[in-house]
Amino acid sequence: MSQSPAAPLAPAVPLPTVPLLQLGTWVVFYGLLAMIVIFFVSADQGAISIPAGNAVHEWVHDARHLLGYPCH
Numbered sequence: 001m002s003q004s005p006a007a008p009l010a011p012a013v014p015l016p017t018v019p020l021l022q023l024g025t026w027v028v029f030y031g032l033l034a035m036i037v038i039f040f041v042s043a044d045q046g047a048i049s050i051p052a053g054n055a056v057h058e059w060v061h062d063a064r065h066l067l068g069y070p071c072h
């Protein structure tokens with residue numbers, strides 16, 4: 001009678017590798033996207049806004065307070 005191992009050996013699964021040089025385009029894209037979001041959260045006061053009006057300011061109002069930007 002042979003003794004079985006406590007746990008069967010898991011098959012070898014190759015780990016995926018992420019080439020860092022191919023991430024450059026995505027890093028730039030998401031970096032620009034983040035800067036646009038930070039601009040609208042931090043700089044849009046309603047007086048000078050894109051688009052005109054208080055819509056963007058109201059949409060990001062809670063984020064302004066969360067990040068500590070002066071608001072009202």
Ligand SMILES: [Zn+2]
Pocket residue numbers: 061064065071072
């Ligand atoms: Zn406020």
